[in-house]
Amino acid sequence: MTTATPFLMFQGQAQAAMDFYAATLPNTQVVSVERHGGTTATGGTVKLARLSVCGREFLVSDSPVRHAFDFTPACSIFVDCTTPDEQQRLFDALADGGGVLMPLNDYGFSQRFGWLADRFGVSWQINLP
Known part of the structure; x- marks a missing residue:
């Protein structure tokens, strides 16, 4: 079966971003992590x-x-919230x-x-339908 999965590529901040998202967004967790080996600049990164x-x-x-491009608002993660309080909390946390x-x-x-674009450059659309 052919599948498609969103892919986020960071430059050394993947673990910090995942930890932040898991602590901030509901029903969010790190499922698995494989790390780069060695002692080079990428050693231990995701x-x-x-x-x-x-x-x-x-x-x-x-x-x-290392590359010259980063995330762009043209691709974003769209989140539908269930309450105004939840939306405000997520928006404030992600915008910080x-x-x-x-x-x-x-x-x-x-x-x-x-x-918004979060501290890692990832764009989020936070919606209250």
């Missing part, structure tokens, strides 16, 4: 991990090669150390919506 984010599986890795692209507000397509 070679490949499986992270369940709100019950949806993602693959996560630290790139062994990052940047707000669209503050929480009624933009006409949902009750309340916000878009």
Whole structure:
């Protein structure tokens, strides 16, 4: 069976990001982690991990090669919240150390919506349907 899984590639911050997401988002946990071996700059960083984010599986890795590109808001993780309090808590936690692209507000397509990039550069759309 052919499958498709979202993949997040970091540059040395994969473990910190996974720990943060697991502590912040409901029903989120690190499922498995394989680490780069050796004593080079990548030694001990995440070679490949499986992270369940709100019950949806993602693959996560630290790139062994430094590159000039990073995350872009053109790809984001969309989270539907069940209450305004939950939405506010998630938005505030994820925005801390990052940047707000669209503050929480009624933009006409949902009750309340916000878009941000977290401290790791990953973009999140936080929605209250």
